Amino acid sequence: MDGEELTAQETELYDRQIRVWGVNAQRRLSKSHILVSGMNGTVAEFCKNVVLAGVGSLTLVDDRVVAEGDVLANFLIPLDGNGFGGSSLAELCCDSLRDFNPMVRVSVEKGEISQFEGEFFDKFDAVIISRSPLAAKKIINGICRKRSKRIAFYTVDCRASVGEIFVDLQNYTYSQMILLSYEIFTVISFLQDAIAVPWRTLPRKTPKLYFAMRVIERFEMAEGRKPGEISLSDLPGVLTLRKELCELQALNESHIPVDLLEKLLAAGQREFPPVCAVIGGILGQEVIKAISGKGDPIKNFFFYDAADGKGIIEDISNKN
């Protein structure tokens, strides 16, 4: 047993989930601190899930002023006809989330997450990044790895009917019961290393979505665009990049179908609410697993496409 007992109020509120994951997991959750950056529909779903589950605190980072497009898949932004009063996305979402569960401390941190000092991250057990350029994701993953305490790192993005989660739990060991005895497993992966794995060494079954997301990501980086700041008119440029990358990686271009790239370009920043719900649900469960130390975590990518309804876990890491 670690830490204090749950209060009577907590026991009553969390009764149904304590029956699912046990009292110790609940206790660990209530002492955990989560940081999220990028308040889109997917992250809204994730935040709802961990606030209801009863984490200790949740800190939101997103200074952007709320615009029309932001409300499409985000149920945390109220529409009362009075406009948004110049509030930031993080501020509006914070107000709604506080209301969901008064026992969780929800707050806003202003600034750009990739500029935060390393010490700032020490307060957290898990960091979730969405809608950030690849370069920023790599920086934050690197910071999380350098801290003396273990900070679980996740990236999540939904575009059109698809979604992708990346997980880096660093030196994470967890126990799993196999045939009545516990065995210890370790999970290690680093975003930078994962996406550097030569494409031709990946198994044939690797989802096409993985390659397509890397092409779009590279395109945005090369063009200096913000994530999702793309449209169908970018198709020629994206196809050129696909050709270059495929030649470099000795991968047949047919592994990255044109119609998939078209779909991602056409969606731009728009998310599809059912996909947000699925991806936000899976991510919530992953973070709960990592905090409670219970259950097999995703190693290390998760892909979902509402078009075929399939969810796929793929291990894309340097095996040497």
Add this chain to the structure above:
Amino acid sequence: MASEEQLKTIEGAKVLMVGAGGIGCELLKTLALSGFRDIHIIDMDTIEVSNLNRQFLFRQSHVGQSKAKVAREAILKFRPNINITPYHANVKDPMFNMEFFKEFNVVLNGLDNLDARRHVNRLCLAAEVPLVESGTTGFLGQVTVHVKGKTECYECQPKPTPKTYPVCTITSTPSKNQGKLVVRFGRMGMSTQDFVHCIVWAKDLLFAKLFGDRTRENDLYVRSNDADGSVKHSEDIFEQSPDEDLEQYGRKIYDNIFGHSIEATLSNEETWRNRNKPKPIYIRDILPHKIAKPNGSLEENCAIDDTNVSAMASLGLKNPQDVWSLEESTRIFMEALRLFTEKRKKV
């Protein structure tokens, strides 16, 4: 992603949701965000505190209110311009007839029982409306689609019926229940089956004997053995005799159930050859002294809060996750008996 054409269909569709619980709240939110503009929702339930950890449209201040109505209000906060029609009613109400179901393009079930699911399935078949069926337990969940003439219906495959427990074996081999009921409830070494046995025994047998219709047949077999050695008829021990106060009555029942009748069962050596023997317990060894009244005398204790009668609360045991000692379990037994008997007197 929905095409322009799909979006048009979605905006013109009329959808019926049955159930505004765990699945219902998520579903209603996703339907509203996805562009549905005419959603009807039926739920007979009111909101409880234990719903709030997953039914995210509800708050503490909504406890006691209609789920369907509160869910509507919560959705309108972020989608003010859509139509949500709530029904705080049972889906089996005759007002929800075939004509009513025919109005909808699709019916979405988020129910918690087999009976209502079957009912909706039949109405959908009759009205020829597609049904999407869903359910969850713990970490598992599933969704199935039922379209008349194209897929099988909800009742085409037999469903596993909830387990029943053979009460007769519970009474004859009490190692799984009364011996342990007070002693080791919640401790290691018990399987789920054992817990179920404990509860079935306590609820269907002991509770029925103590507070139910005593004339009804009941398999509870209690051998009484009084101090003077005379063997009484088993029926008698459940009666409070005029010369007994409530505490004496409780002690008598306790000794008979957990003491005398265990000894009697132990006398059948054959039964215990390959089983762990239960250990008889007598209350004098656990609570040797008369119980101090928590709030003055028994008679003065009419101030019990009628809405919240709990032996746990009145003994000051706060955490339901704690494992009770034998002494605490015994106190709970006596206190529960007292509260129940006194509360019933008032009614």
